[in-house]
Amino acid sequence: MSDTRENIVDKAEELIRTKGYNAFSYGDIAGVLHIRNAAIHYYFPSKADLGVSVVDREIDKIASSREEWGDLPGNVQLRKVVERFYGSHRRGWICLNGSLTPDFLTLPDPLQKRVKEMCEVILDWMTESLEKGRKDGTLAFAGEAESRALLVISSLLSSLLLSRVLGKEVFTRMLDQLLKDIECAPDR
Amino acid sequence: MSDTRENIVDKAEELIRTKGYNAFSYGDIAGVLHIRNAAIHYYFPSKADLGVSVVDREIDKIASSREEWGDLPGNVQLRKVVERFYGSHRRGWICLNGSLTPDFLTLPDPLQKRVKEMCEVILDWMTESLEKGRKDGTLAFAGEAESRALLVISSLLSSLLLSRVLGKEVFTRMLDQLLKDIECAPDR
DNA sequence: GTCTATATTCCGATAGAC
DNA sequence: GTCTATCGGAATATAGAC
Numbered sequence: 001m002s003d004t005r006e007n008i009v010d011k012a013e014e015l016i017r018t019k020g021y022n023a024f025s026y027g028d029i030a031g032v033l034h035i036r037n038a039a040i041h042y043y044f045p046s047k048a049d050l051g052v053s054v055v056d057r058e059i060d061k062i063a064s065s066r067e068e069w070g071d072l073p074g075n076v077q078l079r080k081v082v083e084r085f086y087g088s089h090r091r092g093w094i095c096l097n098g099s100l101t102p103d104f105l106t107l108p109d110p111l112q113k114r115v116k117e118m119c120e121v122i123l124d125w126m127t128e129s130l131e132k133g134r135k136d137g138t139l140a141f142a143g144e145a146e147s148r149a150l151l152v153i154s155s156l157l158s159s160l161l162l163s164r165v166l167g168k169e170v171f172t173r174m175l176d177q178l179l180k181d182i183e184c185a186p187d188r
Numbered sequence: 189m190s191d192t193r194e195n196i197v198d199k200a201e202e203l204i205r206t207k208g209y210n211a212f213s214y215g216d217i218a219g220v221l222h223i224r225n226a227a228i229h230y231y232f233p234s235k236a237d238l239g240v241s242v243v244d245r246e247i248d249k250i251a252s253s254r255e256e257w258g259d260l261p262g263n264v265q266l267r268k269v270v271e272r273f274y275g276s277h278r279r280g281w282i283c284l285n286g287s288l289t290p291d292f293l294t295l296p297d298p299l300q301k302r303v304k305e306m307c308e309v310i311l312d313w314m315t316e317s318l319e320k321g322r323k324d325g326t327l328a329f330a331g332e333a334e335s336r337a338l339l340v341i342s343s344l345l346s347s348l349l350l351s352r353v354l355g356k357e358v359f360t361r362m363l364d365q366l367l368k369d370i371e372c373a374p375d376r
Numbered sequence: 377g378t379c380t381a382t383a384t385t386c387c388g389a390t391a392g393a394c
Numbered sequence: 395g396t397c398t399a400t401c402g403g404a405a406t407a408t409a410g411a412c
Contacts, residue, residue, distance in 0.1 A: 158346055
């Protein structure tokens with residue numbers, strides 16, 4: 001992939017995660033990368049194509065992490081995910097899920113399809129990690145793993161939304177409580 | 189308040205909660221209410237004014253419910269809130285929080301201020317309800333009430349976002365688990 | 377590949393008649 | 395209060411030169 005193409009996708013992801021899909025324009029990207037509007041259309045004929053590329057890349061990243069971390073204990077997998085969210089929080093970015101699901105009904109069909117796929121992949125992964133943690137004794141929680149996964153995803157997603165509005169302390173407060181709820185005491 | 193004015197605010201709220209603040213236009217409202225663009229500007233000179241009215245009304249509604257339900261047991265207060273979210277879910281609406289916090293950085297200053305205020309009011313109310321429930325023995329949870337309130341708000345907010353994408357069963361699944369986590373057995 | 381130039385559409389907002 | 399008419403600006407997208 002050419003540098004320009006990748007730079008465009010990078011910038012598009014940042015804009016989606018700071019301003020939202022409907023609030024960013026080709027002009028925003030062109031301005032920062034010092035290229036013209038038309039150059040972006042060369043790589044991505046429509047805005048939907050650009051959005052699809054951003055989400056597709058995220059789906060790939062998730063698959064990579066899942067494979068890379070597959071052998072780790074359940075609680076460590078969970079903590080890796082939390083760390084990634086902490087990185088987003090420090091940059092003031094929300095996650096793609098938190099940005100694109102509220103706008104879902106306004107997204108072009110191909111993009112809706114990818115967002116749905118991304119959500120399914122995230123849920124499947126989180127469910128598997130939680131099940132593993134319950135089996136290896138590093139996590140403890142009531143109910144089905146998939147229900148728990150949905151609630152964990154909720155907390156991660158919302159921690160970025162709410163801390164943006166209520167203040168950064170909210171992020172730590174939420175994720176600390178989340179981990180206390182679900183993690184077994186490490187020394188026992 | 190004139191009927192027209194209230195109808196405009198009604199429709200604006202619906203549009204914010206289905207399409208998002210940046211994706212709806214004066215034209216959307218005018219089309220449904222069979223009035224012209226300019227008539228809306230008569231009541232709301234700028235789009236920000238309209239957004240502010242929607243959020244202000246929500247803040248008022250929250251204050252009313254809080255007062256009305258103040259004497260109920262903690263778990264009943266919580267269930268009342270869950271019921272309200274169920275109503276939103278059936279209409280396919282997300283909550284104002286879930287719609288406006290992702291777009292926060294793109295909102296005009298006066299609207300940002302109201303969104304922040306709305307979040308604070310919701311958090312304060314939920315914290316109080318949870319504290320009451322823990323005291324009267326209808327709710328049980330670990331940690332500070334405010335941390336728990338943030339996680340409960342997360343689940344409510346996200347249940348609308350995720351069920352929109354993953355399917356409606358997700359809503360029930362999440363809120364059932366949420367209540368099981370925090371509610372004491374009713375007969376004991 | 378990137379540019380200039382432009383077509384097209386839409387949106388927020390205002391002026392002024394009724 | 396609601397209308398018609400319109401301005402100014404911005405956005406997506408395309409055509410064609412280099």
